[in-house]
Amino acid sequence: MQLQINNLLPTYFDESRKASSEVWGKNLSFTKDDLVKIVAPSGSGKTSLIHFLYGLRHEYNGNISYDSNDLKKFSIEEMARFRKDHLSIVFQDLRLFPKQTVLENLEIKRQLNPYHKSEKIKEMAERLGIADKLQSPGGQCSYGEQQRIAIIRALLQPFDFLLLDEPFSHLDNANSEKAMQLILEETKQRNACILFADLERIEFFPYTKLLHL
Template identity: 70%
Template sequence: MQLTISNLLPVYFEKSRTQTSEVWGKEIVWQKGELIKIVAPSGSGKSSLINFLYGMRKDFDGAIRYDQQDIRNMNPEQLAPLRKDHVSIVFQDLRLFPHQTVAENLEIKRQLNPFHSPEKVLEMTERLGIGTKMNSLAKTCSYGEQQRVAIIRALLQPFDFLLLDEPFSHLDDRNSQNAMQLILEEAKARNASIVLADLERIEFFPYTRLFHL
């Protein structure tokens, strides 16, 4: 699978933004397996881009295509299998179920497409230091713990592209690097791409292509 971005620009941005951005207003093709880093200062449209790529918002000019499928023309029934089998995401605002436990948040996702076993899920939580939180309500966990839940949740399905919107913003260096290593292993096992958007360059992400938004 490949992801093609053609002359993309949020409708609320002036066209002059395309002069300084390496993404907005450009023709870009990302192939499955590439590691994409997007350096995106505050106000540059980072979260908008990630939401555009996931089909959550369509207030943009230009086109986004997964292979030959134009995401703007896809209805919810068409988007569902794309998200189920090909594109996973960690939202900046996480979007966990706050009144469900950590275990329930993960199991709900796992059952939608049983790519990993319950034992593998438990292994991931232990590895990221949240194994003791499985029976805690998500809303009672710290934001850093919730980020790790959201990261694991995104890894519980097949994907060709993994979209990450500031996935380590509330993690210290050790926890960030542990999470990044797990993400890289899961992406490699699928020969999948990672699209990581953050405010600054993350030195421990071994990107193959770098863009400034």
């Protein structure tokens, strides 16, 4: 599967943004085995880009297509089916169900389109140091714990493209590296692409492409 971005620019950005960006206003193509790091200072449109690629928002000029299928032409139902099989995401604001337990948050996602058996949840939680939180309400977990929950949730479904929006912002280096290793293993297993947007370059992410937003 191929992702193509052509002359993309948020409608609320001035055309002058294109001159300093390696993404806005450019023609880019990504395939399933690419590891893409997008360095994006505050205010550069990082979260907007991730939301555009996930089909959540459409206030942009230009074109985003997956295998030549224009994202703006997907119906709501088509977009839901496409995400279920091909796109996974770690939102910057995480979007957990605060009153559901951590296990319920993860199991709800897994059951939508099972890629792993339910036992994998505990294994991943142990690796990321949150196994003792599985029966706790998601809203009672610290932000760093919630980030690890969101990362595991994203890895429970099939995907060709994994979109990461500041996934480690509340994790120390040791926990970030553990999470990154798990992400890389799961991505390699699927022969998938990572598009990782963050404020700065993360040295332990072995990107194959580096772009400045």
